[in-house]
Amino acid sequence: AQSVAQPEDQVNVAEGNPLTVKCTYSVSGNPYLFWYVQYPNRGLQFLLKYITGDNLVKGSYGFEAEFNKSQTSFHLKKPSALVSDSALYFCAVRPTDSWGKLQFGAGTQVVVTP
Amino acid sequence: NAGVTQTPKFQVLKTGQSMTLQCAQDMNHEYMSWYRQDPGMGLRLIHYSVGAGITDQGEVPNGYNVSRSTTEDFPLRLLSAAPSQTSVYFCASSSSGLSSTDTQYFGPGTRLTVL
Numbered sequence: 765a766q767s768v769a770q771p772e773d774q775v776n777v778a779e780g781n782p783l784t785v786k787c788t789y790s791v792s793g794n795p796y797l798f799w800y801v802q803y804p805n806r807g808l809q810f811l812l813k814y815i816t817g818d819n820l821v822k823g824s825y826g827f828e829a830e831f832n833k834s835q836t837s838f839h840l841k842k843p844s845a846l847v848s849d850s851a852l853y854f855c856a857v858r859p860t861d862s863w864g865k866l867q868f869g870a871g872t873q874v875v876v877t878p
Numbered sequence: 879n880a881g882v883t884q885t886p887k888f889q890v891l892k893t894g895q896s897m898t899l900q901c902a903q904d905m906n907h908e909y910m911s912w913y914r915q916d917p918g919m920g921l922r923l924i925h926y927s928v929g930a931g932i933t934d935q936g937e938v939p940n941g942y943n944v945s946r947s948t949t950e951d952f953p954l955r956l957l958s959a960a961p962s963q964t965s966v967y968f969c970a971s972s973s974s975g976l977s978s979t980d981t982q983y984f985g986p987g988t989r990l991t992v993l
Contacts (some may be wrong), residue, residue: 798981806986866921866923
């Protein structure tokens with residue numbers, strides 16, 4: 765069975781500092797990996813995805829994520845956090861043989877302080 | 879394009895009542911799905927559809943029904959509401975479930991409270 769773990773309920777970072785949100789996964793076969801962000805009282809917005817190829821994926825709003833197959837991780841990063849990055853972040857995985865069944869992590873609340 | 883729309887935004891039900899959450903998309907997407915979001919549990923898939931007339935169960939289907947008579951609409955029906963169904967419900971769509979790389983687009987959500 766597939767699963768996604770986001771080990772931190774909340775990440776606190778000062779504005780201007782690097783931001784990292786961790787994600788590890790377990791899935792049979794090769795995974796497709798996604799990051800979504802949810803702002804208060806809004807739906808989820810797509811940030812980036814890893815399908816194949818370069819392990820470093822660049823996405824929206826200056827975010828990037830690195831796929832590490834040996835560590836089964838897909839951590840989200842941003843070099844310099846903004847207060848407006850404060851939101852709930854979800855990692856999701858979809859096995860390559862799945863018909864669109866995304867498995868989401870529990871989410872990580874990011875709080876960026878001025 | 880309006881994208882994915884959901885109605886209502888908020889709803890309060892009494893135990894045992896039934897209701898339908900509406901979801902529509904104007905992107906001609908084949909694949910549509912319903913999730914529920916509960917604190918600390920992420921999003922869990924309730925039902926999904928890979929095209930008009932085709933639906934299937936997700937991770938937590940009990941207590942919910944769906945149908946897909948058109949490409950645009952994918953309503954979620956609660957047959958007899960229970961307090962355990964208090965949650966935020968999201969509808970999502972993507973161009974094709976056959977291609978697992980497709981990005982899913984989410985609606986704004988419906989916040990449901992069952993008393």
